[in-house]
Amino acid sequence: MQNMNFQTHFDRYLQRIRRTQESAAATPELSLFPHLQAFLEELSVDHFDRNTVRFVQEPRRLDQIGRPDFVAMDGLLPIGYIEAEAYGRDLNNLTGHAREQNARFTENLDNFILTNFVDFQLWTEGRLRAAASIADSTENFETLLERFLNAEPIQIATPEALAGYLARRTRELQTQVATTLTDESSDIYRMFSAFKELLLSTLTPGDFADMYAQTLAYGLFAARCTLPNATNFSRHTAVDALPRSNPFLIQLFHHIASPRLEANVTYILDEIAVLLRNVPTEMLRTAFAAGNHLEDPVIHFYETFLAEYDPQRRVDRGVYYTPPQVISYIVRSVDSLLKTELERPDGLADDRTLILDPATGTGGFLLTVLEHIQASVTQTYGAAEWGQYVNAELVKRIFGFELLVAPYTIAHLKLGLFLQSQGWRADERLRIYLTNTLEQPAEMQPPLPFAEFITDEANAALSVKRDAPLLVILGNPPYPQDSANPSREGRRLTFIGELIEDYKPLNGQLLGIWDQKKLLQADYVKFVRWAQWRIDKNGEGVIGYIVNNSFLEGETFRRMRQSLMKSFNTIYCLNLHGSGRIEEIVPEQKTDENVFDIIQGVSILLCIKQSDNSTPAKVYYADLWGPREDKYNTLSETDILTTTWSELPSMPPFYHFVPRVTEHSEDYESGIVISDIFAKSSTGIFTARDKLTIHQTVEELRETVTDFVSISEDEAREKYKLSRDTQDWKVHLAQADLRNHPDFEQHIEPINYRPFDTRWTYYTGQSRGFHCAPRPAAMHHLLAENLALCVHRGIRSPVWQHALVTNKISEKSYISNRSEPTAQVFPLYLYPDPEELGISTERSLNFKPAFLIELSEALELPQVEPFNLPEGVSPEEILAYIYAVLYSPIYRKRYYDFLKYGFPRIPLPQDIEQFLTLAALGQQLIDWHLLKDVSVPPRHRFEGEGDGVVGRVRYVDEKIWINTSQYVTDVPPEVWAYEIGSYRVCEKWLRDRRGAV
Structure with missing residues (x-):
């Protein structure tokens, strides 16, 4: 190295850029580019013997995010990149466009220099490797440039x-x-x-x-x-x-x-x-x-x-x-079906296939x-x-x-x-x-x-x-629920949207308002429907898919199953289980894992359509439980011919593709479905943004609403960490809803958010406003004195515990936040809409007339005005009777296999004595669940020194520790373990208050 000459190059470069900077016509960067280019090329040739290296300046376009200002080329090969910011700009505190662009360059380019013409930073593999300022030291810059020019290929x-x-x-x-x-x-x-x-x-x-x-x-x-x-x-x-x-x-x-x-x-x-x-x-x-x-x-x-x-x-x-063992099972099974069912003796090798x-x-x-x-x-x-x-x-x-x-x-x-x-x-x-x-x-x-x-x-x-x-x-097929293939473009159904419509009606009737329509929009459902359409068009054929296993028994998919049974002669469903979303009852001494690295359970679906065969479809089912490797081994060693199948009976209206328990079915079916007892209902409120709309205290809510409505849309999105807008919830619409309903005292409402967890929200009843879906069909009636029964329409949990009473508006996940149908809210009383003229101002009952007739006949009591109730029976007693039935351990266990699919059925009482006994028990439960004043001798004590702030919650020796030094005494294990829906109630309540007193 010739240090004197090296220093001379430095001095000459600094003189040139300072002289140019002092010129009135100079721009912060472009005027200095020729000096930087000449400086780097002279050093490369004179001091590093890199005669073939050139620093090619890339012309800038203001309308583009841009590429680096210089590419260092060794012959035709790029060896590195240089981006120049304004002269003297602080490279460690870039903002705006410069910060964004250089973050990309440092992350994505492996030999990159960032400079302000005086300070230089060398970045490789996303990390800062060297820094030098030529105003202070030539030695550090010499080392930096040498590393840049001699960077080894990765x-x-x-x-x-x-x-x-x-x-x-x-x-x-x-x-x-x-x-x-x-x-x-x-x-x-x-x-x-x-x-x-x-x-x-x-x-x-x-x-x-x-x-x-x-x-x-x-x-x-x-x-x-x-x-x-x-x-x-x-x-x-x-x-x-x-x-x-x-x-x-x-x-x-x-x-x-x-x-x-x-x-x-x-x-x-x-x-x-x-x-x-x-x-x-x-x-x-x-x-x-x-x-x-x-x-x-x-x-x-x-x-x-x-x-x-x-x-x-x-x-x-x-x-x-897709694991090769899964593919192998499907391919070999399809080959066998072609030979045995579709008269293709060479199977997949047949030149007609x-x-x-x-x-x-x-x-x-x-x-x-x-x-x-x-x-x-x-x-x-x-x-x-x-x-x-x-x-x-x-x-x-x-x-x-x-x-x-x-x-x-x-x-x-x-x-x-x-x-x-x-x-x-x-x-x-x-x-x-x-x-x-x-x-x-x-x-x-x-x-x-x-x-x-x-x-x-x-x-x-x-x-x-x-x-x-x-x-x-x-x-x-792909699994996402939010399909990348829309069923509608505006109001017009797309091609696949029209096909999916066939999965919605059931025996000519549309499914009820509670149907989880989005589930039918999943991509895998659309691929099944497309394959069905294509095989129907051909007149014969085989489908061999691995898909989400939700469709095997979910109520939403009942028409899908019925439609497949109409198109195909034989259907095989190998349930591979493995769901991380639902708790399945796994056979004893078995663990169960998914064959994919996903949380959805999966199944193999094989469907066969024979030409000119109109016989009713036969559906066969098999389970495969166990660790992933065991499942892989089984799939590698078996196929459709060697799998042990069980034929399933065709059982309308659900047409399940899983085995159903039929014991006690006659008793259960004799009961009355909840939706045939109550006239009106809806799911709970869907806010789309819980953290913004629901708060622990009135003061927190007031502060949030006042601030949220007063700032710009962009400020609100950033401050409250709101994700991108959806079709039905947008920041500006939420703000407009609050501005259109400015009376805080009129719209502040308590809301039952989780079991025994009442919070506060700002309720306007406006859809696509502050709340995405405020569900006024039921919630309107809970703004006044009322009771309502919340109950799920089917579950995917191993235990049915999905009913809870409310006397306030409630959030959709009040009982469960798992991937199962949300709770339906059935009010006891209906209140008239004050904005509707000519409507009675008196509240009415939400019971259907046909139910009251059947109940009166069962109790052998006449119906009396004004509500046609059985004589001497109150609406609250009827609700309490229903509640007692739903909380009966015998009822829950005996009818679990029916409660999984649809709304519960309520048996009519045998006589008035049974009715009153259960109603009394149900009323006691309702009072407890609403935390009303119930006379109970004190049992628990709150002990220990501390500030009462909830920290790490744990249960040890019948004590609930809320932090390291304070606890609640005398809590039996069954109380700590008590669950409603998907929540362990005590633990959930405390964990949601971590950091609070």
Whole structure:
């Protein structure tokens, strides 16, 4: 090193930038760029012997988020990046756009300098590695620049490490694509428009930026995987390495090699290419070994990547790796059903069998189908025959649809590599298409300028959707409840929305107001319905899915089950259980785990439709409990022929796909359903924002409401940590509701939030206001003196304990916050709406006339005016009788298997004596549950020294400790363990008050 010359360069640079800064025409950054560029290039050549390094200045565009100001190029290779802020700006306290942009750069670029022309920071892998100020020391800067110029290529030893590095660069690519889409004259914007028009009509710019980024990152990765070495690998040469079996991807890569591609996109694509060039070929070969399921690339190069890149999108789209044991069971079972039920002696290998996976993902199901066909043909006809078979008609009858481009790319690569290993000549495309399965099959599209390859993809997928005689539909549809495929666009039903309507009526009648309609909007339900429609259209076929197991017995799905029974001749349901949302009664000496890393329980669904067979459907059921590995072993070793099945009787109106207990059914069915006792009801209040709308004290509520309504929408969203608006709850609508109802004293109301937990809210009764759904149909009647019964319509818990009385408005999760139907609120009295003219001002009873007639007959008492009650019987006594029945341990245990499905049925009393006895017990319970003054000798004491603030709550030796030094005495275990709905009452009440006195 020649320190004097080094110092001379420093002095000259500082003089130049200070002189320029003093000029009136200088801009904070741009005027200094030439000095910084010359300074860095002179040092690189004179002091580090890097004659091939150039610092290329990237032109700025004000309408784009931007790329770094300089790219350090060694020949054609980018080796690092530099972003320059205003001269002298504090790099540790950037704000606004600069802070956001540089946070992206430091996170996503692995050799990055941030500077203000005097201070320099070197960042690698998201961490600050070195800092120097040339105004203070040349030595520190010399070290920093040397590290920057001599940065070694990233060493990647594992697929997991590659997933992380690739994810970071893909996030930056997504950002750059998103900003390019603001320019409607750009090639990328025209491509977005073509995708939206031809392939994915619901595509947004943000979704396209994500799709485009993932596709290119994965396309580069796919190309790299096929190369024995990567000496000349780049975005320009990648297209030559892609398999000819994917013309869509090839055309897309011709686009990114074009000199017209926007520079802010090319820089990060080049960075990804450099990253992949340095990945050891041997590591890629091992990870991508055909048939090596334990090292399936989906684990490392898709699911792990997506968890790194955008974990929420993984949840939203339901992207989860399907265990090969599950796939194997389904594929082998479908093969057997084709042979035994549909007269296809060669099963999946039969040349008349067209096979589709409508949610292909990374191709796990289709690869297993190909492997099964290969084994079957080789075993039956010999290896020589397979060599001819694989190049004949095989790929023409294997189809896949996929909505996400990254897994689409992997599926092409995975299946192409396997087929080529089997002698396939790859002279035609694979029939895996980029399309949305659930969109309506429309007419063929004429080619769009600039986007012929997109038109070709859309038309090819359309032909399969509409015309191909599909015999097998199999796969793992996505699970999200909030479907990415809407049933309505505005008021118009979409194609899949119209199909799902068939799952809503029951025997021609719409389900009641309590039906959980959203459950039918889950993606997996729509994929089942689509497959049903497609097999019905074909006249025969097999469905083999793994899906959420909620549909097997949930009341909402009863019409779905009935519809499947009408379409198919035989249905098999293998319940794999594993739910983390509901407590199932697991067989003794068994633990139970999910076969996926998800909380929904799952099941395998196999449906068979035979042509010209109109016999009633038979439904078969089997359970598979146990640890995950045990389930995997069983699925690997069995199939539909060796599974022990139980035939289920067809039992309207629910048509359950699980075994039902029939003992005591006659007694239970003789009772009267709660919804036939009371005339009006609704679910509890749904606020959509509990922390904002419900408070422990009046003072907290008053302070929040007063402040919330007085600040701007953006301030309110940030201050109260409100997530993004939904269709039915928006910040500005909540504020407007409060402004339209300004009388605090008139609208403040106590609300029963959880058992024995009364809080305060601001109740206006306005839907889509401060409360998302205030449920005035029932809650209006609880603003005055009243009682109401809250009870669930079906449960998914192992014990029925889902009834509770209220005398106030109540929140929807008053009894349970688990994934089961929310409680229905049945008021005892109905009050007239004061805004309705000509309505009586007297309250009335909420009992249905038919029920009062039956009750009077059972009690052998005449009905009397004014309410037609049995003579001498009060409304409160009737409610108390019902309450006593619902709290009877015998009733709950004996009828549990019926209470799981629908509203409870209440038996009529045998006589007046039984009625009065139970009514007295029920009234005592009601008083207790409403915390009314009940004479009980004092038993418990609050002891210990302290401030009374609730901390860590624990129960030890009949004491409830609320903190480390204070406790409540003499609490029996059964009191501490007492539950209502999903809540352990004492523990819940205390934990909700942690930090309070």
